[in-house]
Amino acid sequence: xxxxxxxKRNETAKKVMGLLRPYSGFLLLSLLCALGTVVTTxxxxxxxxxxxxxxxGQGKVDFPGLxxxxxxxxxxxxxxxxxxxxxxxxxxxxxxxxxxxLRQQAFEKLLVQPVAVIDRESHGDIVSRIVTDAxxxxxxxxxxxxxxxxxxxxxxxxxxxxxxxRVSIALVVILLTPVSLKVAKFIAGRSYRMFSAQSRDRGELxxxxxxxxxxxxxxxxxxxxxxxxxEFLEKNRTLTESAMKATFYSSLTNPSTRFINALIYAxxxxxxxxxxxxxxxxxxxxxxxxxxxxxxxxxxxxITGVVTEMQNAMACAQRLFAIIESKPVENGTExxxxxxxxxxxxxxxxxxxxxxxxxxxxxxxTARPGETVAIVGPTGAGKSTIINLLMRFYxxxxxxxxxxxxxxxxxxxxxxxxxxxxVLQETFLFSGTIRENLMLGKPKxxxxxxxxxxxxxxxxxxxxxLPKGYDTYLAPEGGSLSQGQKQLLCIARxxxxxxxxxxxxxxxxxxxxxxxxRIQDAFHKMMKGRTTFIVAHRLQTIxxxxxxxxxxxxxxxxxxxxxxxxxxxxxxxxxxxxxxxxEGA
Numbered sequence: 305x306x307x308x309x310x311x312k313r314n315e316t317a318k319k320v321m322g323l324l325r326p327y328s329g330f331l332l333l334s335l336l337c338a339l340g341t342v343v344t345t346x347x348x349x350x351x352x353x354x355x356x357x358x359x360x361g362q363g364k365v366d367f368p369g370l371x372x373x374x375x376x377x378x379x380x381x382x383x384x385x386x387x388x389x390x391x392x393x394x395x396x397x398x399x400x401x402x403x404x405x406l407r408q409q410a411f412e413k414l415l416v417q418p419v420a421v422i423d424r425e426s427h428g429d430i431v432s433r434i435v436t437d438a439x440x441x442x443x444x445x446x447x448x449x450x451x452x453x454x455x456x457x458x459x460x461x462x463x464x465x466x467x468x469x470r471v472s473i474a475l476v477v478i479l480l481t482p483v484s485l486k487v488a489k490f491i492a493g494r495s496y497r498m499f500s501a502q503s504r505d506r507g508e509l510x511x512x513x514x515x516x517x518x519x520x521x522x523x524x525x526x527x528x529x530x531x532x533x534x535e536f537l538e539k540n541r542t543l544t545e546s547a548m549k550a551t552f553y554s555s556l557t558n559p560s561t562r563f564i565n566a567l568i569y570a571x572x573x574x575x576x577x578x579x580x581x582x583x584x585x586x587x588x589x590x591x592x593x594x595x596x597x598x599x600x601x602x603x604x605x606x607i608t609g610v611v612t613e614m615q616n617a618m619a620c621a622q623r624l625f626a627i628i629e630s631k632p633v634e635n636g637t638e639x640x641x642x643x644x645x646x647x648x649x650x651x652x653x654x655x656x657x658x659x660x661x662x663x664x665x666x667x668x669x670t671a672r673p674g675e676t677v678a679i680v681g682p683t684g685a686g687k688s689t690i691i692n693l694l695m696r697f698y699x700x701x702x703x704x705x706x707x708x709x710x711x712x713x714x715x716x717x718x719x720x721x722x723x724x725x726x727v728l729q730e731t732f733l734f735s736g737t738i739r740e741n742l743m744l745g746k747p748k749x750x751x752x753x754x755x756x757x758x759x760x761x762x763x764x765x766x767x768x769x770l771p772k773g774y775d776t777y778l779a780p781e782g783g784s785l786s787q788g789q790k791q792l793l794c795i796a797r798x799x800x801x802x803x804x805x806x807x808x809x810x811x812x813x814x815x816x817x818x819x820x821x822r823i824q825d826a827f828h829k830m831m832k833g834r835t836t837f838i839v840a841h842r843l844q845t846i847x848x849x850x851x852x853x854x855x856x857x858x859x860x861x862x863x864x865x866x867x868x869x870x871x872x873x874x875x876x877x878x879x880x881x882x883x884x885x886x887e888g889a
Contacts, residue, residue, distance in 0.1 A: 316622045320445075323406065327398045334398070337391035338453035344384040346461045349595030351377050357588035395449035403442035410434050410627045417630065419697035427514065429507030433627060436510070437503055437620035444617025451610050455603030462600040469593050470585055473575050477568055477600060498550035499616040503623055505543040512539055550616070572597040636712070639719040644708050644804045645673035646835030648694065653703035655693060656858075663858040664689060667703070671851065676836045678846035680879065681855035687839045689858070691807055694837065695721055725803040729810035731790035738767055739774040741793060745801030754800055760826045761796035762819050763789070788815045795823060799830060806836040843880050852876065 324331065355373045358366040411434060414422065422430075466474035516532055573594060580590045648671040655664040664686050671677045679687045692698045693705055696712050704711045712720055725745065733741050742758065743749050749757075754774070758764040766789055770776040778785070785793075792815065798806070808827070815823065824845065840846045847866045854862040854869065854876040862869055862876050869876040 316618045316625060319625055320402075320618070320621055323402050324398070327401065330394050330398050334391050334394045334449065335453060337387045337394065338457055340387035341384055341391060341454055342457040342461050344380045344387060345458070346465055346596070346599065347380045348377060348384075349592045349599065350465065351380065352595060353586075353588035353590075353592030355588075356591050357586055391454075392450065395446060399442050399446040399449060402445065403438055406441070406621070406624055406628075407434055407438045410438075410624050413628050413630065416635075419692070427511060429511050430627070431514065432503075432507035432510040433620075433623045436506060437623050440503075441617045441620040441624065444613040444615075444620075447610050447613045448617070451603075455610070458599060458603045462596045466593060466596050466600070469589055469596075470576075470579060473572060473579065473593060476571055476575050477597060498546065498553050500619040500622070501546040502543070502550045502616075503619050505539070505546045507623075509539045509543050512536065569594075569597050634713075635717055636715040638710060638714050639716055640708060640710075640723055644723050646675075646805050647671070647673050647706075647708055648805070648835060648837075649706040650690075650693070651704050651706065653693065653705065654701045655689065655698065656701065657689075657698075664693075664700075665858055667858075667860055669851065669853060669860065669863060671835050671837070673835060674833050675850035676831060676838060676846075676848070678838045678840055678849035678852045679855060680840055680843065680846065680852060680876065682879075684857075685855040686858040687855060688809060690855075691726075691809055691837065691839065694807065695724060695726075723804045724807055725798045725801050725805070726807045727791070727794050727798050727809070728807075731787065731794050733778055733785075733790055733793060735777075735779060737772075737775050737777055738770070738793065741778065742774075742797050742800055745797055745803070749800055757800035758796045760799050760830075761792050762822055762826075763792035763796045766792070788819075791815055792819075792823075799826065802830065804834060806831060806834055807839075808836065809839040810841060843883055854879070 351373055355370055355377070358370040358373060414430070463474065463478065466477065512535065516536075576585070576590045576593050579585050585593070650667050650669055653664055653667040656662055667690075669677070679690055681687055689698075693700060696705075696715075696717055699713060704713070706712065707715070707720065707723070734744075739754065742754055746753075755764060758767055758774075767774055767776070828848075838846055838849065846852060849866065851863060852866060852869055853860045854874075856875065862872065862874050864872065870880065
């Protein structure tokens, strides 16, 4: 288990190094600045030792020599400041550029993933990965750049300076160093697993919050607040526990290494004092040596903290890479012509969302160019699933779906979907103005075309009454607009785009009866010459359809025109008469 986690961590680290490759020039410059920072920092203890030696002796102070050393210290300190400033600017640029690219890659991968792939994932967890995990990754990476480079160089530099002053005392420091490293490695390995659990629990809590906030009206309506509170407390408790464990293990690193480094510092002090008493080194040199011992210990404390943060960063990066490297579903290469006639076929199609639960079985039908195909049946019959297959949101398990005689798996998805226009029972509006939402399907439409489409959808009158008309800004999911108004905007958007084929899934379900009758007239004009698929529960809206498919449990049990199915007196006739019991029905 531990080896597996270690392999994953190493693999993730290699991928991160690959992301850094385009910034190799900046990395080199950062390393040079780190080197400059270390050199100037390590010059100060030796200059301080010289200053002390200028103040010791037979009761006299060498003021000219002392002033010169103090000037040198001031220059060196200024150099340290400049090097560190440049290094921090470079490291900030590298870190946030890499994080931006990583987040961009993850989001772009989501844009090309089929709905089937996204539906299998927790949406809140996906959001948590792209936002929260990316931020945690950048924090760890920045800390690594800022302290890791300088820390390693400081260790090497201090060893060099200590060896120059006194080899025997330097060996005491060097020989005791592996103890500190062993402790850091032991704790870091456990921290990684804890941080992975913390990231997972944070994603689950984000998903829960997103769902409950979106459905807040329903939560209050159903009296589900207390249950929601209990569920939140449980998930919050789980996240708190995993976060506390991760923090606890990571917090052990610094005090443990500090304790060991304090012992090393004490050993150096004792050994150095004995050598100074014997006349082996001056007081100033002993002071310099103790300064270097302190400088030598400081990077170990910082690096162990960096290592802990890097464990968190690697755990977060691994979750992001899981999105970026998810296997894409193959996309076709062929493109439909600019104008299609609209012949659509399903041939012996089998499909199910869950392999254990059969849904669509041996489904076949043909929609000829310009025909209207209505799909009816009880809830769960598979009506909306047919729409998902037509749009290739999901791929069939067996059989084929053909448009213009071509298997849609051979077609480019964008080419296929651009030929359809959809209005669904669930409305889809983006944050932005009404104008921007209406023109999504036809960005180059004129003002007159947009207003004409809104009038045809009977949306113009309520848009005009809004504070800024067509420039009124809509909050996410339509803001304060009523469900009916949102649906009218979606209908207007479709009427403006006017694609070659239409899909209407309960397109007027949230609209009052009088407005619905008017819109149905506009729909009939729009549908003329266009292949149209209608999913309907209210059967009066599909009596003029060229083909009606009656479905139950994923199978088409009857198909024909309205009159033919009534004469057959089967499933459709029974459903129809259950809605209309008036004479002549």
